[in-house]
Amino acid sequence: MGFLKNFFTNVYEDVEQKPAPMHSSFDSLSEEELEAHLGVSRYGDFQLSDAVRPSYNLEVVPRAGFRHDVYRDEESRSDVPVVMAAASKENLLDTFMSLLEPLGPVVDVVLETSHSSGGGGHTDLYREHIDMPILQSILWDFEELLTNDGCTGVAVLNPRTPQEVQLDEHKLLIVYGNELTAYEGVLIDHHVDCDEEIRFITEAEHVHSTTERYIQEFAELKMRLGMDGGL
Incomplete structure (x- = not known):
């Protein structure tokens, strides 16, 4: 029950923050079926972190890749x-x-948290002007949190460019701004290839996990990071 408790005792579920779908994929599941589904982290050669799990009927099958969009x-x-x-x-x-x-x-740098949201919304904490090597060193010290907590996100930006790189609560990587060719090259170098047809876990029912x-x-x-406010 340990993994199951992470999701349903200490969880903020997107499916509860929005109007409930007419037919949730989690409806009528036994506890054993639910625990078995939430315990699956690998889909082919793609492994999900502990932060999030897809719908039971796998409307979106998690996989690696990137696509272009517009904000x-x-x-x-x-x-x-x-x-x-x-x-x-x-x-x-x-x-x-x-x-x-x-x-x-x-x-x-911006930290995003929904730990104390009470079922909806986020709190953003902002820190200006930090040296990149110092920031990266601090973030590496919190690798497990940033990788596996479904209520923590981080965004790093250069307002002078302007460009922004985000690791969101779903553990998606999102880059905003003009002239993104360099970022596309980084993704490809890390075996994340372009696929304009890819769908992400956020585009279907899913659940988030956190712990004390x-x-x-x-x-x-x-x-x-020298931030005030929030938790």
Whole structure:
């Protein structure tokens, strides 16, 4: 029951934060069926982290790859190019760290948390002007949290470019900004290839996982980065 408790005792489920679908894939499952599904982390050569699990009927089968998209910035009324990617767990944080390199030597960082959201919403904590080597060293110290906690996300940005690299709560890698060729090259170097037809776990029903230990580690990470507020 240990793994199951991570999901349904210490969990914030996207399927509860939104209007419930008419037919949830988790309806009418026995506890044994549910635990067996949540215990599956490998799909072919792709391994999910402990942060999230797909729907029981596997509307989206997790796999590695990236595609191009567009984010509509309503404030500036402009379209921002986006690259969205999924990387297997064993390559996830290393790929994220490599994606940070093109941002430059000094960046801003945002921590996103939904630990205390009470079933919806996020809190963003912001730190300006941190040297990239220092930031990367701190993030490596919290590799397990960043990889496996479904209520923690981190974004690193260079407002002068402007470009942003995000490792979100679903453990998707998202890059925003113009001139993203360098980031695409990083993904390919880490065996995350372009597939414009790929679908991500966020595009179907899914559940997130967290634990009390991750909540404590998030507070430590926030302190190491010199951030106030939040938890």
